[in-house]
Amino acid sequence: MPVNSLAEIASVLQASRCILVSTHLQPDGDAIGSLLALGLALKSCGRQVDMYCDGGVPRRFRFLAGADEVVSVPPKKAFDCIVALDCADRQRLPVPDQVLRDAMLVNIDHHPTNNLFGRLNYVDAAAAATGEIVFDLLRELGAHHDCAVAEALYVAISTDTGSFKYDNTTEKTHRIAGRLLACGVRPGHISSLVFDVKPLRAVLVLQQALSSLAFSADGKIAWLTLTEKDLQEAGADNADLEGLVNYAKNIEGVEVGLLFRENNDGTVKVGFRSFQTDVAALAAKFGGGGHARAAGCTVRGGLDEAVSRVLAAVTEVVGS
Ligand SMILES: [Mn+2]
Structure with missing residues (x-):
């Protein structure tokens, strides 16, 4: 699927003086890690580099070196070259x-749905993370993997593989991770900062969510509900809800886990997770979408109404 070679891309980067490195809206760990790794490495090769991502670097990745150099609004200047990382289409790239x-x-x-919107394109759907491709690109550039760059790549790869737990993890993923450890990355240190330590408000909102846990009669559907008041009391925002739906899905015997989050605009955001059921198709019935085992939608109406409508649709598929 790659259209251009990494060697071609490396030579364009080497010939560019002024480079903007950016990534998709609502950046995740792969987006931020890839951006910082490439940005810092190009700087160390003597390029003038601006790093930009929508909203700036999310809190839990701000410990990474270079995070304070990433700007949250698009720089108003001319660039020879703009690199879009981990971004499946032009609409997801916040560059005007x-x-x-x-x-x-x-x-x-590495998204299989990438529509090759660049003038040069390198898309490898077999890569577990864009960070794996950036690792190869840095070798092509002859850039030195210092510890800061290695940490950023480790964050990119460990987040997109769920700490090397998902099936996208390959032998190559582990080989690259091994090289990053050789550069001085401490995996326990990174994973405690990225995956384990949470702000108190995230734990308080988890407490609220777990107290709402409910099941279908046969125990195959489990759901959590959060009201706007719950979020306000915990002082939490959407970023604090990441992964929460898995508490419902990962209960023994559960096939579909759901999280209903009341918004303050008269809608309810619904997160779907499953073992086998195609929840993307279920979410699509409500105008949403996503992946087969992880999807979402937004439903108009109150919390009770959203719960009963969505449960009726899920029950039709998994039984009750
Ligand atoms: Mn990714």
């Missing part, structure tokens, strides 16, 4: 048209 206009747009990604 006028900034893109005269620049060489390079698209580096």
